Amino acid sequence: MENKRRRILDGAMLCFERFGFRGTTIESVAKAAHVSKSSIYDCFENKEALLRAIVEDVLDDLLEESTRACLPGQPLRVDIDRTFDAVIALRERHRLLVGIYREARLSGGHGVLEMRRALEEGVVQYIERLVRRHEASGERFRLEPKVIAFLVYRSYLQLIYDWEDLYAPLPPEQIKTALNAFAL
Numbered sequence: 001m002e003n004k005r006r007r008i009l010d011g012a013m014l015c016f017e018r019f020g021f022r023g024t025t026i027e028s029v030a031k032a033a034h035v036s037k038s039s040i041y042d043c044f045e046n047k048e049a050l051l052r053a054i055v056e057d058v059l060d061d062l063l064e065e066s067t068r069a070c071l072p073g074q075p076l077r078v079d080i081d082r083t084f085d086a087v088i089a090l091r092e093r094h095r096l097l098v099g100i101y102r103e104a105r106l107s108g109g110h111g112v113l114e115m116r117r118a119l120e121e122g123v124v125q126y127i128e129r130l131v132r133r134h135e136a137s138g139e140r141f142r143l144e145p146k147v148i149a150f151l152v153y154r155s156y157l158q159l160i161y162d163w164e165d166l167y168a169p170l171p172p173e174q175i176k177t178a179l180n181a182f183a184l
Contacts, residue, residue, distance in 0.1 A: 005043050007033045009057065012050045021051060021115075048114070055115045059122040062090050066126065076134040076141075081176045083127065084156060088172050120157075124149045152179050 011033025015024040026047060030037045044050045069082035127149035135141065141148060159175050170178075 004035060004039060008035060008040055008043055009050070009054055011035075013054050016051060016054070021047070051115050052118070055119050058090065059119060062086055062123065063126055065090065070130060076131060076139055077180045079130055079134070080127075080152060080180055083130065084176050084179060085172070087123075087156065120153065124153050127152055155179055 008029065011031075012024070012029045014032050015028045018024075019028065024047065026037050026040055029047075029050065030040055033040070040050070044053065065086035066083040069086055070079040074082075124146075128145045131141065131145035131148050135145060143151070156175065156179055159170055159178060163170060
């Protein structure tokens with residue numbers, strides 16, 4: 001059953017990346033996953049549940065990679081750099097993230113907005129815990145941990161999505177330097 005569920009999630013991710021949330025159907029996911037539509041409904045209630053499961057997997061991947069990179073004793077600046085190295089690597093592996101943000105921004109569809117919020121909240125909570133850990137070890141910051149986390153993550157989104165609507169993409173090092181401005 002787990003193998004079939006994984007195939008369904010992989011097929012759904014492919015479809016969501018290719019067709020967007022609105023353009024993806026259960027039938028297209030079944031075809032991409034090489035399963036029947038009823039197999040999908042055995043594992044997932046609907047298309048929204050499929051997207052939710054994918055977002056949870058992506059968030060788990062991000063948190064796992066970032067946790068491995070954030071070693072005790074490093075300053076927050078280094079942890080932010082390493083966390084966003086993980087985000088950037090994940091973004092390359094999961095093009096769906098780009099699609100979620102673009103589709104939510106363009107269409108404002110409820111299912112996509114809900115997934116975008118869930119993903120953002122998970123990342124902001126993780127960064128907040130990271131800042132609090134540094135605060136507990138003696139580092140001092142001008143802003144509250146939740147504010148730092150929110151500003152860092154939202155600034156990241158602005159620099160990779162909105163910036164690229166107007167200008168050439170920024171190199172990752174320049175993005176990380178900008179993000180650390182909130183923590184210093």
